[in-house]
Amino acid sequence: MPRTTIAEFSVESLEILAPDGSVDEELEPSLSEETLFDIYRTMRRARRLDERAVALQRRGELGTYAPGVGQEAAQVASAAALAEDDWVVPAFREQAALLTRGASMENVLAYAMGLEEGAESSAEDRALPPAIPVGSQALHAVGIGWAQAIRDEDAAAIAYFGDGATSTGDVYEALNSAGAYGAHTVFLCQNNQYAISTPRENQTRAETLAQKAVAAGIDGIQVDGNDALAVYEATRLALERAREGDPVLVEALTYRRSMHTTSDDPRKYREEEEEVDWDRRDPIARFEAYLRGRGILTDERVEELAAEIEAELEDAIAAAKGTAAEADPADMFEYAYAETPPWLKRQAAAFEGGEADGE
């Protein structure tokens, strides 16, 4: 009996924009100046939102918050590649992706204030609420993408998750089911190098996370996640394939420059040298250099934008605080079921009336 090789695979990596802002013109996507500026603006908005949110948390005005500093290109450029009808299925660090899709800073802040109002969403928004259980949401994106396939519609769903999520059964089930169903789904794995404190190399012995697609029989590609142009292009191509019933896993290689959440202290598990090295590969600085080189950005425009963002933030903080001030605790009884069951009505009435539960 011979011993023969019956399967081999390779993983491609895509880079378009170098850390110094120079671009590979052959691979450069043709995007309008407006789109390019929008991507830049949203990355800046997300960065400032995260910075302010962490500061607000430190002052006791927000609950635990998961900043996405450093991952702006992976999120914004991928979400920018979506068509209007496409769905976003976020994890809990996807402020930047959600802002790209039109969510408000106010909602992000309200959610961090512990208010469901911040996660209020519907099919019209084409976005699910943030998912806290790691990796669980990938399956929802498969369900949505499968529904598009069943109804022979053109839309696709993009699931966001991190490197740690690829160790969960749900992500594997999602990749596998998406392939089996021909779901219109793109998986956007942000490999930000750490699952809280556990480095990527302790997470898996696989050389890339993109190759997790191989076992599921779908395509995987690695992309420089701090290169907005590469992320955009890889996602655009993945979406094109997904719409045809071929789901794709995109691994965006990036770095969580800040903490896992405001409860975490990354100095306990990583070296400053590594952090400085990734600071030099900052996705916003790189994209800004590119836009300046193309004459799309000037000092004046950058300053104007900074002022706009500060004003937007102040309004959003005030609005979220207003929502918090007006939050009616009895709302918790409103949304558990379409129609409140009798025993629950009793509890709600007892809560409202301050009567004993047994009344």
Added chain:
Amino acid sequence: MASDLRLVEAVKATLGEEMARDDSVVLYGEDVGVAGGVFRATDGLLDEFPNRVYDSPLGESGIVGTGVGLAAAGMRPVAEIQFQSFLYQGFAQLQQHAARLRSRSRGGFACPMTIRTPYGGGIHALEHHSESFEAGFAHVPGLKVVIPSSPADGKGLLAASIRDPDPVVFMEPTRLYRSLRESVPDGDHVVPLGEATVAEEGADVTVVAWGSMLQRTLSAVDDVDADVEVVDPRTIYPLDTDTITESVKKTGRCVVVHEAPGTAGFGAEIVSRLTETAFYHLEAPPERVTGYDVPVPMFAREDAYLPDEERIAAGIRRAVEA
């Protein structure tokens, strides 16, 4: 018009009728398509609805989790989990997402998913194939839990579950799949969720029982020298507390029968509610006749585990004689 059907036939008929009625209903699960389900509850539906019945990859978390996405995108998923015990592999998706989607999105999204799952002992199945953890699902706010105990109710409750705007765990007693035949209304037959039924009227003692335990209770009462009222809740959550309370107010005595382990079983919830709603009408301590607090044994000892007519009758006698 009506037909004489077994529970498994009633389930199949209902699935077909609901799919014909509503284009958004899709059926999926392990082996539900070509093979027609291990209990044949979906037999023939793939031929009838070629693009709406799917053999899913094996993986219960995936089955429940993709259902959340299907529902969010406007479908009405009806998933089968081959045996209830394995729904625990999908419990996280059920508890963390399906049950919470409406609350988390403040009503923007709903999850009108029905998860059908055979449950319970008495058919000499493999290890892990005979559990009945209805209390675990009832403990999750946002879910509904439904257990039919007859073919006609099987049809009416399944139709109501599929049409319900919230996620429903629909537990089908394996022991009753083929052991019982009765007249089932043809066409639209809906039994509203949350409404118990009085299966037998009586004045001396109330017995609450569901699933395959209902049939055992009905035959056990023949051996008891008392006028027994038997209440079938049909829906575990939301529980029809009023009907049970009214019955106990009338009889003054109560026995709850279920095959799940007694500790933290759903009988505990029923007795607890009765102490709130009918305490001063109780003339005897409420009795529970349940499975034991042990892992459900393999089938050689299964009959010793499941409450039988003798144990049920003894429980009723204790309540009556106390």
